[in-house]
Amino acid sequence: MQGVQWVHPTGGAPRTVDIVALGYSMRAYVHQCLRKGLESDAVSDEVWTVNRGIRAFNADLAFILDELPDEIINDPAYGEAIKNYKKPIISTVCADDVGVCSTYPGAAILDCLRTTHGMSITDPYWHNSMPMVMAYALFIGVEQVTLWGCDYQSEAGVSLEDDRANLEYWCGVCRARGMRVGVPTESTLLNQRKTSGGLYVYGLRDQRRAARFLDG
Numbered sequence: 001m002q003g004v005q006w007v008h009p010t011g012g013a014p015r016t017v018d019i020v021a022l023g024y025s026m027r028a029y030v031h032q033c034l035r036k037g038l039e040s041d042a043v044s045d046e047v048w049t050v051n052r053g054i055r056a057f058n059a060d061l062a063f064i065l066d067e068l069p070d071e072i073i074n075d076p077a078y079g080e081a082i083k084n085y086k087k088p089i090i091s092t093v094c095a096d097d098v099g100v101c102s103t104y105p106g107a108a109i110l111d112c113l114r115t116t117h118g119m120s121i122t123d124p125y126w127h128n129s130m131p132m133v134m135a136y137a138l139f140i141g142v143e144q145v146t147l148w149g150c151d152y153q154s155e156a157g158v159s160l161e162d163d164r165a166n167l168e169y170w171c172g173v174c175r176a177r178g179m180r181v182g183v184p185t186e187s188t189l190l191n192q193r194k195t196s197g198g199l200y201v202y203g204l205r206d207q208r209r210a211a212r213f214l215d216g
Contacts, residue, residue: 008140009088009102010060014045016144019133020057021050025187026149044146050129052078054085063136065104065129067093090136104132109139117177125170128163134170138179145174146182153188164189 008014020029049059051066064071064082068091072079082089083097094101106124113119113135126132130150137145152164168190171181183192 006105006108006140009090009100010046012046012060013140014142016044016046016146017137017142018044018047018146018148019049019130019137019150020047020053020059021130021147021149022053022056023149023151023187024153025151025184025189025193028184028186029148044144048133050133052081054087054089055081060087062087062089063104063129063133064089064091065132067091068095068098068101069093072097104136105139106132109135112139119173125166127166130167131163131170134167134174134181138174138177142179144180144182146184147171147187147189148184149187150183151188 018029020026046060047057048061048063049057050063053059054062054064062085068082068089072082072095082095083099086099088100088102089098090102090104091098092104092106094103106126110121110124113121113124117138124135126135130147134145147167150167152167171183171190175181183189185192187193
């Protein structure tokens with residue numbers, strides 16, 4: 001990547017992005033899509049999805065950050081969906097029979113975080129797909145991201161993966177650098193479901209009292 005200018009695969013320069021995974025709060029995204037005809041402010045510049053979301057959503061860009069040759073071999077039906085996907089895909093390892101595929105620009109992203117954002121990074125803490133997608137959004141200058149279906153828990157509250165903290169860390173990194181990060185109230189991410197999207201400060205459970213506390 002050194003010396004090569006990265007070009008976002010869609011050809012656009014999105015400022016607002018909906019990132020849609022397949023967790024429970026993905027349903028809230030579907031409900032929003034049904035309302036889009038009435039709510040012009042519900043429309044984002046681009047929609048990104050991950051992995052098997054290519055089967056469910058008309059996304060502008062897909063991140064399949066597992067090695068594509070292995071994915072195609074290990075799950076032939078999924079592999080056919082990947083090969084027949086008409087929109088751009090970003091992966092860690094591309095496959096020759098996948099049409100529009102770009103390799104995730106990890107080195108360029110880390111260089112940007114160090115030089116532009118002043119971060120001292122030796123371990124980027126990329127332990128699952130979504131943190132890598134968030135780092136990419138920061139890299140290309142996205143100003144607002146809404147995370148749908150990025151819950152890491154089932155509706156019953158059963159933990160499905162142990163990497164929720166990894167995405168929450170990157171939400172904090174992106175917010176600290178000026179990106180607006182939205183999470184639906186149906187999601188367990190950032191405790192939105194627990195607080196119903198309201199303000200919560202430990203020890204001050206009344207929202208009005210918490211607001212006064214934060215206002216000084």
